[in-house]
Amino acid sequence: MSKFWSPKLRELTPYVPGEQPRERLIKLNTNENPYPPAPGVETALREFPVDHLRRYPDPESRALRDALAKEFGVEPEQVFVGNGSDEVLALAFQAFFCHDRPLEMPEITYSFYPVYCRLYDVTRRALPLDDQWRVDLDAFSQEAGGVVFANPNAPTGHGHDRQAIARLLSRITGSVVLIDEAYVDFGGESAIPLVAEHPNLLVTGTFSKSRSLAGLRLGYAVGSRELIEGLERVKDSFNSYPIDSLASTLGIAALADHDHFEACREAVITTRERTRGRLEELGLRVLPSQTNFLLVSHPDIDAAQLFVGLRERGILVRHFNTDTLRDFLRISIGTEDEMDSLVEALEPLCA
Ligand code: PMP
Numbered sequence: 001m002s003k004f005w006s007p008k009l010r011e012l013t014p015y016v017p018g019e020q021p022r023e024r025l026i027k028l029n030t031n032e033n034p035y036p037p038a039p040g041v042e043t044a045l046r047e048f049p050v051d052h053l054r055r056y057p058d059p060e061s062r063a064l065r066d067a068l069a070k071e072f073g074v075e076p077e078q079v080f081v082g083n084g085s086d087e088v089l090a091l092a093f094q095a096f097f098c099h100d101r102p103l104e105m106p107e108i109t110y111s112f113y114p115v116y117c118r119l120y121d122v123t124r125r126a127l128p129l130d131d132q133w134r135v136d137l138d139a140f141s142q143e144a145g146g147v148v149f150a151n152p153n154a155p156t157g158h159g160h161d162r163q164a165i166a167r168l169l170s171r172i173t174g175s176v177v178l179i180d181e182a183y184v185d186f187g188g189e190s191a192i193p194l195v196a197e198h199p200n201l202l203v204t205g206t207f208s209k210s211r212s213l214a215g216l217r218l219g220y221a222v223g224s225r226e227l228i229e230g231l232e233r234v235k236d237s238f239n240s241y242p243i244d245s246l247a248s249t250l251g252i253a254a255l256a257d258h259d260h261f262e263a264c265r266e267a268v269i270t271t272r273e274r275t276r277g278r279l280e281e282l283g284l285r286v287l288p289s290q291t292n293f294l295l296v297s298h299p300d301i302d303a304a305q306l307f308v309g310l311r312e313r314g315i316l317v318r319h320f321n322t323d324t325l326r327d328f329l330r331i332s333i334g335t336e337d338e339m340d341s342l343v344e345a346l347e348p349l350c351a
Pocket of ligand 1: 083084085086087110150154180182205206207208214217218219
């Protein structure tokens, strides 16, 4: 704590991301993709003219926005890009949720949202999940100052289909509904086709998960022109060059390779379901998942104890030390070999 810190900074509890260990561990704690990015990304990296780094990047990131617009069947003016979806989310909170009506979100969802609320003085109303630990869409109210949730949700893994989201949007028309689709490519259904009819819908996505580019920091939002214009306004007052020229080039190369994208996500889904069965055989309870992770608990063994036991055996998973999640471990889906090692390490711990 420093005397130079503002009172607000002193009170701030920052988001703590999963550990990036220095030693060689099997890393199943931050939902990264276990497979490399598309081969075209490596080629684009090798061929990138270093002289381009001398110049500022295109402030409008036209080339990447065009590529994303084509991918999603929308106009480039309906696409916004930023340094990871975390940055896009931060800009969206500033653009749409800084007013006196509370922002509604599930009690259990991405833990960065409450951090943004504290940072930008957004009042928050947390709503319980339903009895099957799904986001309760009926609980969001018309009077909300906005709605935000991840779909599929994190770290619970369940995703609502597009029809359910459309029903929500037919009810909530007076404020922005922000749907974070960081994990949608692993079995969820995207709400992007609904942006055409719902000017208050903003969908965010990322290159960090299904595109294997977490280190590049590339995220985006798709929505109506008026919402994208709102994001541009905040961005321009903050950093008018959100995406560097190298990230933009590599992002375009990643989008170009559909076969690699499909193969990787199918592999992750297959491994996830195989792992689920094996964990259940060990006596673990595993929540249904449409993501690249599983949320698991053991009826008799402490999750904290399993976390430590796995770490001692060279495997890093995520344990959230919060009231609602203390009994659970979140395990990212790695390669088949990594998941074999996980099951092998868990066998004696669960015996
Ligand atoms: N949303 C959710 C639900 C996440 O789990 C994450 C990753 N921690 C993000 C957004 C942010 O991803 P990125 O900034 O890498 O795009």
